Amino acid sequence: MTDTSTRTGxxxxxxxxxxRWCPGCGxxxxxxxxxxxxxELDVDREKTVFxxxxxxxxxxPYYMNTYGMHGIHGRAPAIASGLAMARPDLDxxxxxxxxxxxxxxxxxxxxxxxxxxxLKVLMFNNMIYGLTKGQFSPTSETGKVTKSxxxxxxxxxxxxxxxxxxxxxxxVARTHDMDRKxxxxxxxxxxxxxxxxxxxxxxxxxxxxxxxxxxITKKQNxxxxxxxxxxxxxxxxxxEGEFGVIIDNGSAKVVSVSDVAESSLLVHDENKEDPSTAFxxxxxxxxxxEPTPVGIFRAVERTEYAASATQQLAVAQDQKGPGDLAAIxxxxxxxxx
Amino acid sequence: xxxxxxxELPLQELDExxxxxxxxxxxxxxxxxxxxxxxxxxxxxxxxxxPEFPAEIRAPQGTLAGVSAFQVRISDFAIxxxxxxxxxxVVMNPAALxxxxxxxxxxxxxxxxxxxxxxxxxxxxxYKSNPLDDGTLDNYRNYPVPMGxxxxxxxxxxxxxxxxxxxxxxxxxxxxxxxxYTRPVEPTMEFINTKFRGKELVIxxxxxxxxxxxxxxxxAEIFEAHYxxxxxxxxxxxxxxxxxxxxxxxxxxxAGVLARLPTFLGSYPITPASDILHELSTMxxxxxxxxxxxxxxxxxxxxxGAAFGGALAFTTTSGxxxxxxxxxxxxxxxxxxxxxxxxxxxGGPSTGLPTKPEQADLLMAMYGRHSESPMPIVxxxxxxxxxxxxxxxxxxxxKYRTPVMLLSDNALANSSExxxxxxxxxxxxxxxxxxxxxxxxxxxGDGIYLPYLRDEETLARPWAIPGTPGLMHRVGGxxxxxxxxxxxxxxENHQKMVNVRQAKVDGIDVPDVEVMGDQDADFxxxxxxxxxxxxxxxxxxxxxxxxxxxxxxxxxxxPFPSNLGEVLGKFKKVLCPEMNAGxxxxxxxAKYLIDVQGAHKMNGVPYTTAEIEAAxxxxxxx
Numbered sequence: 001m002t003d004t005s006t007r008t009g010x011x012x013x014x015x016x017x018x019x020r021w022c023p024g025c026g027x028x029x030x031x032x033x034x035x036x037x038x039x040e041l042d043v044d045r046e047k048t049v050f051x052x053x054x055x056x057x058x059x060x061p062y063y064m065n066t067y068g069m070h071g072i073h074g075r076a077p078a079i080a081s082g083l084a085m086a087r088p089d090l091d092x093x094x095x096x097x098x099x100x101x102x103x104x105x106x107x108x109x110x111x112x113x114x115x116x117x118x119l120k121v122l123m124f125n126n127m128i129y130g131l132t133k134g135q136f137s138p139t140s141e142t143g144k145v146t147k148s149x150x151x152x153x154x155x156x157x158x159x160x161x162x163x164x165x166x167x168x169x170x171x172v173a174r175t176h177d178m179d180r181k182x183x184x185x186x187x188x189x190x191x192x193x194x195x196x197x198x199x200x201x202x203x204x205x206x207x208x209x210x211x212x213x214x215x216i217t218k219k220q221n222x223x224x225x226x227x228x229x230x231x232x233x234x235x236x237x238x239x240e241g242e243f244g245v246i247i248d249n250g251s252a253k254v255v256s257v258s259d260v261a262e263s264s265l266l267v268h269d270e271n272k273e274d275p276s277t278a279f280x281x282x283x284x285x286x287x288x289x290e291p292t293p294v295g296i297f298r299a300v301e302r303t304e305y306a307a308s309a310t311q312q313l314a315v316a317q318d319q320k321g322p323g324d325l326a327a328i329x330x331x332x333x334x335x336x337x
Numbered sequence: 338x339x340x341x342x343x344x345e346l347p348l349q350e351l352d353e354x355x356x357x358x359x360x361x362x363x364x365x366x367x368x369x370x371x372x373x374x375x376x377x378x379x380x381x382x383x384x385x386x387x388p389e390f391p392a393e394i395r396a397p398q399g400t401l402a403g404v405s406a407f408q409v410r411i412s413d414f415a416i417x418x419x420x421x422x423x424x425x426x427v428v429m430n431p432a433a434l435x436x437x438x439x440x441x442x443x444x445x446x447x448x449x450x451x452x453x454x455x456x457x458x459x460x461x462x463x464y465k466s467n468p469l470d471d472g473t474l475d476n477y478r479n480y481p482v483p484m485g486x487x488x489x490x491x492x493x494x495x496x497x498x499x500x501x502x503x504x505x506x507x508x509x510x511x512x513x514x515x516x517x518y519t520r521p522v523e524p525t526m527e528f529i530n531t532k533f534r535g536k537e538l539v540i541x542x543x544x545x546x547x548x549x550x551x552x553x554x555x556x557a558e559i560f561e562a563h564y565x566x567x568x569x570x571x572x573x574x575x576x577x578x579x580x581x582x583x584x585x586x587x588x589x590x591x592a593g594v595l596a597r598l599p600t601f602l603g604s605y606p607i608t609p610a611s612d613i614l615h616e617l618s619t620m621x622x623x624x625x626x627x628x629x630x631x632x633x634x635x636x637x638x639x640x641x642g643a644a645f646g647g648a649l650a651f652t653t654t655s656g657x658x659x660x661x662x663x664x665x666x667x668x669x670x671x672x673x674x675x676x677x678x679x680x681x682x683x684g685g686p687s688t689g690l691p692t693k694p695e696q697a698d699l700l701m702a703m704y705g706r707h708s709e710s711p712m713p714i715v716x717x718x719x720x721x722x723x724x725x726x727x728x729x730x731x732x733x734x735x736k737y738r739t740p741v742m743l744l745s746d747n748a749l750a751n752s753s754e755x756x757x758x759x760x761x762x763x764x765x766x767x768x769x770x771x772x773x774x775x776x777x778x779x780x781x782g783d784g785i786y787l788p789y790l791r792d793e794e795t796l797a798r799p800w801a802i803p804g805t806p807g808l809m810h811r812v813g814g815x816x817x818x819x820x821x822x823x824x825x826x827x828x829e830n831h832q833k834m835v836n837v838r839q840a841k842v843d844g845i846d847v848p849d850v851e852v853m854g855d856q857d858a859d860f861x862x863x864x865x866x867x868x869x870x871x872x873x874x875x876x877x878x879x880x881x882x883x884x885x886x887x888x889x890x891x892x893x894x895x896p897f898p899s900n901l902g903e904v905l906g907k908f909k910k911v912l913c914p915e916m917n918a919g920x921x922x923x924x925x926x927a928k929y930l931i932d933v934q935g936a937h938k939m940n941g942v943p944y945t946t947a948e949i950e951a952a953x954x955x956x957x958x959x
Binding site: 015017044045046047048049050051054061062065066067068069070071072075078079080081082083084085086087089090107108111309312313315316317319320321322323325326328329330332333334335336337 | 375378379571573574575576577579587590591601603620631632634635638640642643646647648650664665667668758761803804806807809810811812813814823824
């Protein structure tokens with residue numbers, strides 16, 4: 001029973017379970033990207049775990065031939081945190097949707113991120129509740145008409161990247177389901193990162209919110225509306241690179257490169273300790289209808305949580321010696337009758 | 338009086354004394370009580386304690402809300418409760434007197450710090466006139482002592498400021514009581530030196546205050562006698578004094594050692610369970626990983642994750658937290674992973690009485706999850722028994738791959754008793770094997786892993802942990818196909834899985850109950866949890882008075898011991914005293930159709946022996 005993952009191909013990472021997402025769902029392309037990426041990573045299937053909550057995205061673990069747990073709504077980051085604490089040797093991915101991660105599980109997400117637990121959190125954002133059949137989600141636009149908001153949703157949406165940066169996540173990125181190469185590259189970087197990685201994946205729900213991201217992810221719209229972030233390079237986009245991003249009066253702003261000096265364009269620095277500039281970038285677009293950055297917003301180093309916990313165990317053993325049950329029972333003083 | 342020769346006060350022998358120290362939360366009453374307990378334990382007395390403190394950290398000084406008390410009972414015979422009512426009350430201020438006087442037995446002794454009875458403090462406590470001289474204390478033996486003043490005088494020579502000197506007055510009280518009950522001085526001197534190491538001035542002040550109190554008893558000529566309580570005939574061996582939370586924490590760690598598994602605690606701070614988190618956090622050298630989660634749900638969820646990873650996982654909480662964990666525990670039931678959930682019960686509903694005991698979470702432990710979600714329940718019966726109960730809960734969890742509920746309560750959590758230390762080598766081996774090999778074959782004859790293929794005897798499923806080559810599998814809360822664990826909505830399979838989850842819990846090997854007391858009695862108590870002590874003591878009293886009485890105490894609440902119905906059926910009357918409105922009696926009636934009578938108490942104070950005795954007499958009369 002040896003598992004020689006060095007020779008695996010995408011099929012080795014697939015289970016025999018029938019994939020039950022709706023035909024045409026964006027989740028399929030994310031699953032394919034993941035199955036194609038895994039053989040390229042230096043990991044073993046038996047050391048890999050996918051943990052999820054509840055929702056369409058949360059079925060993901062059933063389709064990966066690794067260890068996996070389909071948990072309960074919103075709690076995947078908490079379940080995975082316990083697993084990572086108990087087993088720092090594992091490679092743990094957490095999969096969920098926008099409702100799972102930002103509504104019922106919002107608390108667990110921000111705490112896993114601020115602790116920097118070694119988890120790769122992928123949040124599939126389709127701006128709708130799919131599995132419960134089409135209610136507005138915490139990322140739905142204000143005014144969204146759904147079954148539970150026939151007169152339009154009153155809620156102001158969350159910006160997932162802003163939230164992750166606000167929680168001081170050490171790795172924050174965004175990709176989308178229409179670009180497999182970009183997904184694979186983004187997931188690869190998330191995997192390389194030590195600590196918590198947060199990746200927002202724009203994902204199309206073709207049944208309840210079809211085309212929600214089209215304004216920016218459709219092929220003909222990408223040049224004009226997807227801003228690719230490249231570390232160390234001035235932020236430029238457009239078919240000819242005719243647009244750019246500058247920082248103006250404390251905000252990121254889109255400009256025509258011809259209107260400004262090339263040197264005034266913001267040079268992207270994903271390693272910048274201070275998350276403020278990354279946060280400004282996360283505020284560039286108000287919705288999927290104007291230029292939106294994708295790629296890696298932030299990738300900084302900070303001590304990983306479970307590693308620190310393990311270190312405390314080692315220090316305690318150094319200081320007190322290995323645990324001695326008979327001694328601990330006597331630690332409050334004894335007397336003999 | 339001109340005679341300066343030391344007086345020879347008579348030394349009287351007592352079989353027991355129940356002392357209650359009461360003062361403001363800042364007066365150090367818990368420390369005083371703890372230390373008096375320690376000295377008495379070392380002298381070989383049997384003892385039991387009952388601390389009582391306000392929910393507020395520092396309620397306004399001098400108010401009733403801020404009164405903190407510590408009751409300790411010491412005896413020359415074996416006891417199981419901290420006693421019904423104190424015979425000696427030490428009060429540090431008017432609020433303490435007001436809050437505690439009603440507890441004192443008629444004719445009991447009050448040692449009172451008269452310095453604190455200023456007009457302002459008297460008014461704050463809600464007295465219209467000074468209770469020391471308005472007849473309030475007429476039915477008691479009153480010993481007025483200006484503790485504050487004598488303490489200030491005693492410590493002045495060490496250069497302690499008067500304001501700081503006041504803080505040592507609890508040691509004056511401890512010294513006085515130590516003299517009164519002929520406790521040795523040396524252990525407290527050692528304690529002071531250890532406790533306040535590095536704070537020379539504090540050490541000197543506390544030593545001086547203690548000695549002043551001790552000498553005051555001898556020379557002040559207000560006491561008629563001092564007392565001796567001989568050692569109790571306890572089983573020989575090495576003892577420590579332990580409270581329920583500490584014993585429970587040690588039991589969890591011991592279980593990890595006995596199972597040869599790394600341990601993990603996911604917890605969110607909550608009164609009165611937090612001390613278990615604190616204690617385990619100091620035991621990292623045992624490989625214990627503690628995780629203070631962002632909320633109660635995450636605490637339970639992290640334990641589920643750790644259990645999936647192969648740790649012996651725990652989550653500790655109290656009632657409000659258990660309510661929040663319900664859905665996660667349902668997941669644990671469905672995943673059939675071993676873990677232990679500790680509920681240190683407190684008064685409810687809602688925030689209720691955070692620092693007072695109740696036994697009202699039994700039905701929540703039993704049924705507090707949606708759908709059919711059976712979970713074994715183990716309940717501790719005394720502070721030291723929390724250690725054994727924790728190991729037993731872990732044993733069941735591991736053997737049957739199931740979450741197990743371990744119930745304690747606030748009466749056990751903070752009360753302490755002498756504990757005859759077990760021989761660590763004699764503790765049970767509760768280890769289990771992880772699955773490392775295929776346990777089935779597919780259509781092509783290739784080896785596969787079936788995560789829900791059960792052990793025929795225990796119905797436990799195999800536990801294959803991540804990192805095990807070849808056994809990759811997925812588990813989840815969705816209904817699973819028996820055997821393969823694959824998602825299944827098949828009606829027959831669901832019926833089968835519901836049945837098998839119940840059968841697994843029903844089949845847990847639980848020891849039979851024993852009938853204690855008179856085997857041929859017509860009357861029997863049925864108890865669980867912390868009421869054990871009072872039921873045991875009441876049984877003895879009733880027997881002494883000529884009644885035939887038996888009792889049955891349950892440590893396992895789910896499943897019940899297999900002989901329970903038969904045993905209870907033999908008695909004409911069964912009385913179940915509980916600190917709830919009737920929960921165990923419901924379960925027993927439902928299961929065995931036995932007419933169990935309930936006795937109920939929900940005032941935040943543990944059952945006294947007298948109350949149980951009275952309830953029994955009433956039942957016997959009917």
